[in-house]
Amino acid sequence: MVEKTGQPGYLQIADDLRTQIRTGSLAPGAALPSTAQLCKRYDVSASVVKAAISVLRTEGLIVGQQGKGVFVREDAAASASEEEPASSEVMEQLAQMRNTLATLGERIAELEKTVFQESKRSR
Template sequence: MIEKTGRPAYMQIADELRRQIRSGSLPPGTALPSITQLCRRYDVSASVVKAAISVLRTEGLIVGQQGKGVFVRDPGSAAGREVAETSEIMEQLVEIRATLRDLRERVADLESAVFQEPKRSGERGK
């Protein structure tokens, strides 16, 4: 199922699992197939499958339970709401950083216009 498109295999697997979660094929509370099963299904190594799972965990779509497996997270749960809030905060931080970058550039432009470097002794009329 992994295609040679230039997109990393772990991202292709994460994309496929994400589609299954969002379509309801893997509803909240459902266990993901084991790493071994996913390795066989996609014909990849365990490290590739683990990287895909890590992507989905970071996105808040799944949660691991030690000794039990990896499960689709319920978006209505407290943990699911926390992930949504964190995502919103991250978006706001991106906007704030962009605004600060813009302000930094504007201040630098103003400073260079107002405070031109004084001529050093030994330099002639530049």
């Protein structure tokens, strides 16, 4: 199930599937579960699952075969472990940016609250 962590659901799903590929739970050549199965497993819509699949396809971890399904690439486990440090660094930077944006949003909300209360008093 996708959790409310601030990280988009499709990235959480991509992270989970990437981990399964890296650890061998999804072996090279293995078929990924169907979109419907992944929707049910993670309790999300098909568009969220498709976005996650797109991320993994872009990373070169999976390949689609028309009419057959989506499969783990033969060299995917090596690719996943090679990209891990850069991926973690980027995710850490994104988390920091999200926290900064959340803080800024709170500050703006407080300023708007103050400004709009003052404008009501001056009327």
